[in-house]
Amino acid sequence: MAPKPAKIVYCPMEIASRELDSRLLLTAIAAARGFEVVLGQKWLIERNIERMTPGIYLSKTLTVRDAKMLKRARAAGYITAAVDEEIPGLVVHDKNFWWVSRDAVDATDVIFLPGTFNSRAFLEAFGLEAGRVKKAANPRWDLLRRELRTIFAEEADALRRRHGEFILLNSNLGFTNSHKGNIDEIIQSLVDQGKVDPNNHAFMAELREFGRMESGNRAALLELLPALAQAFPHYKIVVRPHPSENVEAWQEWTRGIPNLSVIREGSATAWIMASQVLVHTNCSTGTEAVALDRPAVCLVPTDSPANRRYLANLVNPVAKTAREALEAVASFLSEPARCYTREMIDRYRDTLSYDDKWTGAEQIISGMEELAAARGGWSASGEGMSAWHPSLGYRWHQADKNVRGTLFPELDLVAVERRLKQFSEILGLDTQLNIEGCGTKVALISPRGLPLTTRIRRAVGRW
Numbered sequence: 001m002a003p004k005p006a007k008i009v010y011c012p013m014e015i016a017s018r019e020l021d022s023r024l025l026l027t028a029i030a031a032a033r034g035f036e037v038v039l040g041q042k043w044l045i046e047r048n049i050e051r052m053t054p055g056i057y058l059s060k061t062l063t064v065r066d067a068k069m070l071k072r073a074r075a076a077g078y079i080t081a082a083v084d085e086e087i088p089g090l091v092v093h094d095k096n097f098w099w100v101s102r103d104a105v106d107a108t109d110v111i112f113l114p115g116t117f118n119s120r121a122f123l124e125a126f127g128l129e130a131g132r133v134k135k136a137a138n139p140r141w142d143l144l145r146r147e148l149r150t151i152f153a154e155e156a157d158a159l160r161r162r163h164g165e166f167i168l169l170n171s172n173l174g175f176t177n178s179h180k181g182n183i184d185e186i187i188q189s190l191v192d193q194g195k196v197d198p199n200n201h202a203f204m205a206e207l208r209e210f211g212r213m214e215s216g217n218r219a220a221l222l223e224l225l226p227a228l229a230q231a232f233p234h235y236k237i238v239v240r241p242h243p244s245e246n247v248e249a250w251q252e253w254t255r256g257i258p259n260l261s262v263i264r265e266g267s268a269t270a271w272i273m274a275s276q277v278l279v280h281t282n283c284s285t286g287t288e289a290v291a292l293d294r295p296a297v298c299l300v301p302t303d304s305p306a307n308r309r310y311l312a313n314l315v316n317p318v319a320k321t322a323r324e325a326l327e328a329v330a331s332f333l334s335e336p337a338r339c340y341t342r343e344m345i346d347r348y349r350d351t352l353s354y355d356d357k358w359t360g361a362e363q364i365i366s367g368m369e370e371l372a373a374a375r376g377g378w379s380a381s382g383e384g385m386s387a388w389h390p391s392l393g394y395r396w397h398q399a400d401k402n403v404r405g406t407l408f409p410e411l412d413l414v415a416v417e418r419r420l421k422q423f424s425e426i427l428g429l430d431t432q433l434n435i436e437g438c439g440t441k442v443a444l445i446s447p448r449g450l451p452l453t454t455r456i457r458r459a460v461g462r463w
Contacts, residue, residue, distance in 0.1 A: 008055030012042030040442030089284030137360025
């Protein structure tokens with residue numbers, strides 16, 4: 001019989017601004033139930049999979065690259081689990097989860113996905129037995145709940161002081177305004193990575209359809225922006241491009257429009273909270289606006305079938321032209337409460353698996369406990385000491401390459417402790433946590449302390 005895993009959750013991350021807070025929420029809840037958590041930049045965690053105490057490895061996505069890591073983790077004795085960061089903003093009518101690797105699915109013991117429709121579609125698309133997919137809200141969306149969004153209040157207040165009253169415009173031109181090249185180069189990259197079959201001509205045509213949709217979206221936005229500035233001279237216009245987009249292009253396109261700034265910094269949540277109204281083109285931030293009780297308008301100027309994959313145009317009022325968007329903005333500036341219908345709210349709650357009584361993070365931790373119990377439970381840990389033990393060959397350092405340092409800057413352990421305390425207070429958790437650095441941009445968060453032998457090895461490893 002294989003050894004039992006330790007009660008440790010490993011949370012590798014790639015983009016701190018998008019993922020860290022949600023993983024700290026998960027950590028606070030897990031720690032209150034006796035878990036330890038290792039979290040941080042994924043590169044060092046991945047490198048050391050075989051040199052750490054096996055526990056639960058929670059992957060953020062299910063890509064071709066993730067498949068390799070999940071296989072390694074399973075072979076090393078971990079329980080493997082995953083969420084998927086892409087699914088919450090989509091409605092996958094055609095059951096084509098093209099960004100998901102079959103090998104990654106097969107290497108994962110349990111997958112946590114939101115929504116009745118998408119969860120069922122995923123099960124059917126990959127032919128999985130019941131229980132392999134569990135419905136749970138993604139922890140990133142937990143942060144939008146009324147009781148938790150207060151962690152962004154200070155940042156949102158600072159944005160209001162800095163910019164005054166502003167209309168927020170979020171673009172979503174990942175194929176046609178990307179740092180990765182033009183649409184042909186992006187599609188070829190997907191083929192080269194094994195994510196897309198070039199012989200699937202119908203799907204290749206669908207990918208190119210995203211380019212047509214985005215071209216129409218961009219034209220409508222560029223028509224709308226000067227009209228907004230003219231119609232609402234007392235409001236600032238803030239354009240916030242998607243993280244995958246070329247900011248410089250937006251600066252060039254909007255040059256000369258009065259009272260407009262192109263800004264991409266900070267949390268998208270805080271920007272939405274601080275805005276008077278949001279305008280976007282099939283961006284998941286439109287769905288976030290529903291959760292945050294802020295008015296949003298989804299601009300959909302084309303009849304492209306690609307529009308069907310997005311949730312935002314089903315939970316936001318839709319404008320088909322720049323003029324319609326302008327009229328909607330005027331309406332919601334004067335009466336924000338008119339924005340959403342009951343049907344929109346209900347669809348949001350079902351598709352994101354929103355539950356009044358418990359968070360997605362709680363659902364995920366409960367699912368992990370159930371899976372471990374079915375396999376015989378957890379291994380015993382030393383009295384009062386952490387179960388996390390790096391073995392010989394553990395690497396304490398990992399140099400950043402390319403944009404990794406920008407995506408995931410140094411982990412501020414003081415800020416981590418402060419955020420964990422916020423979550424514990426909000427949720428009424430009574431847990432005393434130790435926060436220990438365990439390598440480049442990686443930390444162990446535990447109710448128990450590190451053994452002396454591990455502390456000595458860490459001190460030596462830092463040299």
